[in-house]
Amino acid sequence: MKAAPEPLAFEPEYIQALTRIFEEDIVFNRTLGLKITSIAADTVTGSIQMRHELVGHPSYNRIHGGVISAALDALGGIAVLAAIGARHMDESIEARLHRFAKLGTIDLRVDYLRPGIGEHFSLRAEVMRLGSRVASTRMEFLGSDGRLLSTGSAAYIVS
Incomplete structure (x- = not known):
């Protein structure tokens, strides 16, 4: 019986660079307070802490739907970049990061299932398919109790 393959491990420098790009260099993500976990x-x-600036409904202290949408889109995009990086491990870190310049959202769908009320939120993005030109993702936006609040799916141009 064959042993399961070792999970792919990125270089710490690649993880640090992706995190820096996502959390610091993309100013909008920094404004939202998005963090990669x-x-x-x-x-x-990833995660996002609730702040007054993110409120969409003041009576309920609910996070704005645009924040949810933007966070899901951003996390889906960085998941695609990670998948591209995994596919091209034979390239230098700089070459893999340069592929980020070609990445763009083609289509985004968000379903708001429950109100976004809480002190912090978790996000998860999974690459469903990475083609030579288009990547597809599925994303989740969860409350601090782990309840699913919103789902998303997106397509990204990768070339």
Whole structure:
């Protein structure tokens, strides 16, 4: 019986660079307070802390739907970049990161299932298919109790 293959491990420098790009260089993500909590070849997780600036409904202190949509889109995009990086491990870190310049959202769908009320939220993005020109993702936006609040799916141009 064959042993299961070792999970792909990115270089720490690649993880640090992806995190820096996502959290610091993309100013909008920094404004939203998006943080990456883990990066794997086909899945990325993140978090966002609720702040007054993110309120969409003041009576309920509910997070704005646009924040949810933007966070899901951003996390889906970085998951695609991680998948591209995994596919091209033979390239330098700089070459893999340069592929980010070609990434763009083609289509985004968000379903709001429950009100976004809480102190912090978790996000998860999974790459469903990485083609030579288009990548497809599925994303989740979860409350601090782990309840699914919103789902998303997106297509990204990768070439």
